[in-house]
Amino acid sequence: MPIIVNLDVMLAKRKMKLKELSEKVGVSTVNLSILKQGKVKAIRFSTLNAICLTLNCQPGDILEYVE
Amino acid sequence: MTTFKHILVAILIMLISGLITYYLKPNNPIIMVFLFLIVVFFIFNLIIRKSLSFKNYFTNQYNLFTTKVWHQKSYDIPKDLMFEKIIEVINSSNFKLVETNKEKLEILAISTITFKSWGENLYISFETNGNETIMKFCSTTLFQIYSWGKNEKNYDNLLNDIENSLIV
Numbered sequence: 001m002p003i004i005v006n007l008d009v010m011l012a013k014r015k016m017k018l019k020e021l022s023e024k025v026g027v028s029t030v031n032l033s034i035l036k037q038g039k040v041k042a043i044r045f046s047t048l049n050a051i052c053l054t055l056n057c058q059p060g061d062i063l064e065y066v067e
Numbered sequence: 068m069t070t071f072k073h074i075l076v077a078i079l080i081m082l083i084s085g086l087i088t089y090y091l092k093p094n095n096p097i098i099m100v101f102l103f104l105i106v107v108f109f110i111f112n113l114i115i116r117k118s119l120s121f122k123n124y125f126t127n128q129y130n131l132f133t134t135k136v137w138h139q140k141s142y143d144i145p146k147d148l149m150f151e152k153i154i155e156v157i158n159s160s161n162f163k164l165v166e167t168n169k170e171k172l173e174i175l176a177i178s179t180i181t182f183k184s185w186g187e188n189l190y191i192s193f194e195t196n197g198n199e200t201i202m203k204f205c206s207t208t209l210f211q212i213y214s215w216g217k218n219e220k221n222y223d224n225l226l227n228d229i230e231n232s233l234i235v
Contacts, residue, residue: 030151031235039144041233 004064005038010055025050075131112209119166119175122190125207134208136218140226141199146172149200150193156228161221162189178221185209187218189225 011021018036022029027047034040048059055061087098112132115121125133142149150172157164162176172193180186190205204225206218 027235028155030148030155031232033148034144034152034233035235037144037148039142039233040235041230043235047235 002066003038004066005035005062006064007032007036007051007062010057010061014055016055021051021054024054116177116186116188116209117165117175119168119173119190122173122175122205125188125209126190126205132209134218136206136222138204138206138222139201140204140229141196141201143199146193146195146200149202150174152232153191153202153229156225156232159232160225160228162225187221189221 011018018032019029022032025032025047027035027050031040035043043063048062051062052059086101116125124130126135128135144152150167150169153174154164154167157174157176162178164174164176166175167173174189174191176189176191178187178189185208188207188209190207192203194201194203204222206222208218
């Protein structure tokens with residue numbers, strides 16, 4: 001898929017663990033792991049909003065379109 | 068095998084009906100022993116159904132007392148992650164998680180016994196094929212020759228739950 005999820009990059013930049021993000025966002029670590037690997041079917045705006053709020057970033061920092 | 072099973076069940080039903088009409092008298096020892104064996108068999112099955120160790124007993128094709136419905140589905144998600152995912156999905160579904168084996172990657176979930184159903188055992192195992200994880204589902208219903216579509220319906224519901232859970 002041409003959409004790449006850069007969640008691991010943002011987590012490394014913010015020096016945050018997946019478990020910590022999971023607790024703050026309210027999404028299970030399993031779901032975040034699947035999201036990190038880009039294997040999810042879709043992402044809700046509410047989840048994206050919570051991740052951006054926690055990581056203090058833009059949606060474009062997490063999702064990237066590559067041709 | 069299925070035809071043989073159907074013939075055997077028909078013969079058994081005829082034999083039991085014949086025996087009951089012939090021997091049905093109050094306090095007949097043969098009937099008492101027969102009823103006692105049926106009760107013991109039922110209780111034995113109810114006790115062992117909650118253990119993964121008896122998977123082969125319930126899913127064996129020669130076990131004529133259970134219905135077995137096999138399905139498989141593949142996802143491009145690693146096996147370990149999918150294992151955790153299924154546990155999460157089962158916990159929020161109508162099934163009850165009974166036992167998991169992280170080493171063998173096996174799951175046993177059951178549906179509760181109601182007035183309408185003897186209950187259903189759902190065995191899930193995981194295999195890898197390249198980048199894909201193949202999940203094998205075996206749904207067995209105790210003391211029931213035919214599932215009457217209930218197993219398929221429950222499987223479809225679970226599959227929907229899995230699909231929905233992939234929307235985060």
